[in-house]
Structures are given as structure tokens and as C-alpha cells.
Amino acid sequence: xxxVINFNARExxxxxSIKGNNVGERVFITTPLGSAEVWEIGDWQWNWSQIVTQMxxxxxxxxxxxxxVLGGINNTGDAVSQAVIVALDGYDTSExxxxxxxxxxxxxxxxxxxxxxxxxxxxxxxxxxIPFNTGEHERYKILFTAMHAKAGFxxxxxxxxxxxxxxxxxxxxxxxRLDSLNGQDSRQNGLYLNMSGANISLSAIxxxxxxxxxxxxxxxxxxxxCDDAQDSxxxxxxxxxxxxxxxEKQFAExxxxxxxxxxxxxxxxxxNSDGSGERYxxxxxxxxxxxxxxxxxxxxxxxSMLASKLGDGCIVSINxxxxxxxxxxxxxxxGGKSDGLxxxxxxxTVPQKxxxxxxxxxxxxxxxTTDNCKTE
Numbered sequence: 349x350x351x352v353i354n355f356n357a358r359e360x361x362x363x364x365s366i367k368g369n370n371v372g373e374r375v376f377i378t379t380p381l382g383s384a385e386v387w388e389i390g391d392w393q394w395n396w397s398q399i400v401t402q403m404x405x406x407x408x409x410x411x412x413x414x415x416x417v418l419g420g421i422n423n424t425g426d427a428v429s430q431a432v433i434v435a436l437d438g439y440d441t442s443e444x445x446x447x448x449x450x451x452x453x454x455x456x457x458x459x460x461x462x463x464x465x466x467x468x469x470x471x472x473x474x475x476x477x478i479p480f481n482t483g484e485h486e487r488y489k490i491l492f493t494a495m496h497a498k499a500g501f502x503x504x505x506x507x508x509x510x511x512x513x514x515x516x517x518x519x520x521x522x523x524x525r526l527d528s529l530n531g532q533d534s535r536q537n538g539l540y541l542n543m544s545g546a547n548i549s550l551s552a553i554x555x556x557x558x559x560x561x562x563x564x565x566x567x568x569x570x571x572x573x574c575d576d577a578q579d580s581x582x583x584x585x586x587x588x589x590x591x592x593x594x595x596e597k598q599f600a601e602x603x604x605x606x607x608x609x610x611x612x613x614x615x616x617x618x619x620n621s622d623g624s625g626e627r628y629x630x631x632x633x634x635x636x637x638x639x640x641x642x643x644x645x646x647x648x649x650x651x652s653m654l655a656s657k658l659g660d661g662c663i664v665s666i667n668x669x670x671x672x673x674x675x676x677x678x679x680x681x682x683g684g685k686s687d688g689l690x691x692x693x694x695x696x697t698v699p700q701k702x703x704x705x706x707x708x709x710x711x712x713x714x715x716x717t718t719d720n721c722k723t724e
Contacts, residue, residue, distance in 0.1 A: 350411055350412045350479065351405070351406075351409055351410065352412050352414055353403075353411055353413050353414065353490075354414050354415070354503050354504065355413075355414065355416070355501055355502060355503050355504070356503060357374050357386060357387050357501070357502060357503070358385070359401045359403075360374075360399040360400065360401045360492070360501075361399060361400060361401070362389075362397075362398070362400075363398040363399060363491065366397070366398050368396065369395045369688075369713055369715070370395070370396070370397050370398060371389060371390060371391045371395050371397045371688060372387060372388060372389035372390070372397050372398075372399060373387075373388060374386070377418075377500065379418065379467075379473070379502070380467050380468070380473060380513055381509050381510070381513075384502045384503065385502060385503075386418070386500040386502040387399050387500070387501045387502070388498055388499070388500045389492065389493075389498070389499055389501070390420070390429075390495055390496070390497055390498050390499050391498060391636075391660070391661045391687075391688045391713075392422070392496065392497065392498070392608075392609065392635060392636030392660070392661035392688075393496070393636070393661050393663060393688060393690070395688075396428075396493065396495050397493065397494050397495065398492065398493045398494075399492050399501070400491045401489070402487065402488065402489050403487075403488055403490070404487055404488075405482045405488055406482065406486070407483065407484055407485065407486055408481070408484070409481065409482045410479065410480075410481050411479070411480055411482060412477050412478065412480075413431065413433065413476075413477070413478040413480065413490065414475070414477050414478075414504055415431070415476055415492075415501055415503070416473065416474065416475045416476075416501070416502050416503065416504040417429070417454060417461075417473070417475075417499055417500065417501055418467060418472075418473055418499070418500035418502070419472070419497060419498050419499050419500055420454060420455065420494060420497055420498075420499030420500075421455070421456075421471060421497055421518070421521065422496060422609075423525065423609055424496075424609070425456070425522065426496055427494070427495065427496045427499075428455055428493065428494065428495040428496060428497075429453075429454040429455040429492075429493065429494050429495075429497070429499050430451055430452060430453060430454060430455075430491075430492070430493045431451075431452040431454060431459075431476065431490070431491070431492055432450070432451050432452070432490070432491040432492075433450040433452075433478070433480055433488065433490055434448075434449040434450075434489040434490075435448065435449075435482075435483070435487070435488055436485070436487040436488060436489055437486055437487045438484055438485050450480060452476075452478055454476065457474065457517065457518035457519075459478070461474035461475055461476045462475055462476065462477050462507075463504075463507065463510050464515065464516060465510055465513035465514060465515060465516055466513060466515070466516035466521075467513075471521055471525070472516060473510075473513070475504045475510070592614075592618070593617070593618045594617060594619045594620070594650075595619070595620055595621075595622040596620070596621060596622050596624075596649055596650050596675070597622055597624070597628055599619045599646075599650050599653060600629065600630045600653055601628075603631065603653055603654065603657045604630050604631035605631070606631070606634050606639075607634055608635045608636050608637070608659075609636040609637065610637050610638075610639070611638040611639075612639045612640070613639075614639065614640065614641055614644075615640055615641065615642050615643050615644065616642075616643040616644055617641065617644045618644065618645045619644070619645070619646045619647055620674075621647045621649065621674040621675055625678060627680070630656060630657050630680075631657070633657055633658060633659035633683070633686070634657060634658070634659050635659035635660045635661050635662070636662065637658065637659070637663075637664075638662070638663045638664075639663075639664055639665070640665040641654075641664070641665065641666050641669065642665050642666060642667045642668050642669060642692075643669065644666070644670075645669070645672070646669065646670075646671050647671070647672050648671055648674060648675050648676040648701070648702040649674065649676075649679055649680070650675070651671045651679075651698070651702050652675075652679035652680040652681075652682070652702065652705055652706075653680050654666075655682050655705060655706045655709050656680040656681065656682050656683060656709075658686050658689060658709060659686050660686050660687045660689070661687070661688040661689075662686065663690045664689075664690070664691050664692070665692045666692065666693055666696060667692050667693060667694040667695050667696060667717075668694070668695045668696060669693070669696040669697075669698070670696070670697050671696070671697065671699060672699075673699050676699055676701055676702060679701075679705055682706075682708055682709045685709060685710060685711030685712075686709055686711050686714075687711040687712040687713055687714075688711075688712070688713040689709060689711065689713070689714050689715070690714075690715045691706070691710075691715070691716045691717070692716075693716060693718045693721045694717050694718065694719040694720060694721060695721065696721050696722070697722045697723075698721065698722075698723060699723065703721075703723055
């Protein structure tokens with residue numbers, strides 16, 4: 349009989365050897381089979397996250413490492429998720445031990461799970477069994493990693509408990525996801541749209557964002573407005589420059605169409621005050637957004653709209669931005685904090701009150717670069 353090693357969340361810790369932002373926490377969540385203590389690691393950025401435990405096993409013993417996973421997948425198919433088994437003794441150096449490690453690729457179910465089921469909240473619940481023999485080694489290190497997606501690792505239940513759940517393989521999940529994202533009311537992902545320097549109107553940008561979605565890379569830098577496509581509500585081209593000029597109302601509509609995972613360059617835009625004082629709908633906050641608005645000029649009110657829109661795991665480049673004090677006393681409240689928020693404000697000029705509002709948005713893992721940033 350093989351020795352079964354079931355995952356135990358309390359035996360793992362975040363791996364201190366990981367340099368950078370190792371993202372993870374041990375939490376209780378509700379799974380399709382009830383509550384469970386789970387190690388949730390990884391984010392929608394590119395932080396390499398890892399948990400680790402060490403154990404002593406008998407030599408020459410057949411073992412099975414058994415664990416369940418929620419998530420660990422994303423819309424762009426480039427998530428990394430691994431289980432790693434490392435023998436610590438019997439080698440001349442730690443580097444040699446590491447070279448002999450066993451790595452099991454869990455992403456895309458490249459290492460096949462023994463159970464793969466549908467889960468309403470995370471899309472996919474899988475149970476893995478990894479057999480290995482200890483050979484002449486006794487001390488072992490076991491690691492789980494995740495990058496560019498959140499993965500929850502927890503103790504599996506008996507196989508019979510999973511029978512009521514619907515079967516769903518990763519390939520089936522992926523095909524269903526693509527069908528959903530290509531549907532009329534959903535946003536696609538994994539696309540690259542280079543619109544830099546193009547002739548385009550605000551209405552075309554809004555249509556582009558509403559039809560192309562989560563995970564799409566859109567480059568709108570230095571867009572030019574077609575003379576025959578001017579918007580009736582006043583969106584114009586700045587004189588002698590390739591730059592889009594928005595009113596606050598139009599900027600709110602632009603933000604409203606941004607969904608989870610959108611990746612966009614839209615540099616050197618201008619947002620002017622419309623003086624209405626109306627509180628425009630900017631839609632729900634969006635997670636995992638990567639957006640570059642560097643070199644832009646925004647009102648303080650528009651700057652607060654942007655801050656309010658950002659959810660967890662967003663990366664925002666707003667270096668060399670100028671924020672005016674227009675609307676400084678009528679800014680949008682930021683609401684709850686966003687974890688994993690990364691902001692580059694290098695070389696920007698921002699009123700202190702607006703900057704303080706943006707800082708209030710930062711939750712766990714908040715990182716901000718303010719080299720040569722000026723406040724007024």
C-alpha cells in the first residue's frame with residue numbers, strides 16, 4: 349500500500365525564498381462540498397507565488413501526494429500552476445537537489461487530475477494524485493506555485509463526495525469559456541488590437557471596448573479623430589496633435605466599458621471638466637486591468653473616477669501625468685481597498701488631495717512608484 353500524503357493547509361507557509369511579491373493567504377472558503385481551509389496563492393499579474401512544507405518520509409516507500417485545486421486558470425490560457433517535489437538529502441549541494449526535483453504541470457491539466465468537476469464560482473475543481481517513490485531519500489520539500497491566476501489548494505475529500513458534481517475537463521471548460529466570451533453580451537480575450545495612430549472616434553472606442561473584452565490587448569496610443577466621425581456631444585481632436593480629448597462624461601463612459609483583464613495603452617489623452625457636477629456611472633470595478641495612460645492630462649474628478657474603477661490586481665502606468673484641480677472638491681469616493689494594486693506615478697503632477705484619495709485605494713500588496721512626482 350502506498351503512503352497517502354493529503355494536503356494540509358496548516359502545514360504550508362509562504363516560501364520566503366521567493367524574491368518579489370509572493371501573493372497568498374490561508375483562508376476559509378465555501379467549496380461545492382462545504383467549507384474548507386484553503387491556501388489561495390497567485391494573482392492576475394505576473395507575481396510568482398509559492399507555498400512550501402517539509403516532511404520526513406521512510407526510504408524506498410511508494411507515496412501518493414493528494415490535493416484539490418480550485419481555479420488556477422485564466423481567460424488567456426497562460427496561467428502557471430505547479431506541484432514540485434524536492435528531496436533534500438543525499439545530494440552534495442542544494443543546487444544539485446533542486447536540479448533533481450520533480451515538477452508536475454497542473455496548468456491546463458497537463459498533468460491529468462483524477463477528478464475534474466464543474467464549480468460555479470471558480471469554473472473548475474480538480475483533484476490530483478501524484479505518485480512518487482522516496483528511494484534513498486528521507487527529507488523532502490513540497491511546493492505549490494501559481495502565477496497569472498489565483499489557485500486555491502486544499503485537502504481533498506473521498507471520491508464518492510464528488511459524484512453529485514458535473515464532470516468538466518479543462519479542455520471543455522476552455523471551449524465553453526471561449527464560446528461565452530465570444531457571445532453577444534460577453535467580452536472576448538487573448539486578442540491583440542494595435543490601434544495606435546489610427547483615425548477613430550470616441551463612439552468607436554466605446555464600441556471596441558464593449559465588444560472586445562477581458563484579456564484583450566488594445567493599443568490606442570496617439571489615436572487621431574476622423575473629421576467625418578466627430579461625436580455629437582463634443583469629443584474632439586486637440587489641435588495639431590494626435591490626442592483624444594474627453595469630457596468627464598465621455599471618460600466615465602470609456603471607463604464603464606472596461607472589464608476584467610483588459611490590457612490597454614491609451615497614452616496622452618486629455619479629460620476636460622464639463623462643469624455639470626453630475627455623478628456618472630462608471631460601471632463595476634474591474635480586476636486585473638493593465639492600463640497605460642502616461643502623458644495624459646486629467647481633472648481631479650476624472651482622476652478619482654479612474655481610482656474608483658480599479659479592482660484587485662490592476663497595474664496602472666500614469667507617469668508624466670498632469671492632474672488639474674478641477675473637481676477637487678467633487679471627487680468620486682474610492683470605496684473598498686484593492687489588493688495587489690501597482691501604480692507608477694513617476695514624473696507626474698497631482699494635487700495632494702487627489703493623491704491621498706488614490707493612496708486610500710491601496711490594499712494588501714499595494715505598490716506605488718512616485719519618483720519625481722510633484723504635488724500641488
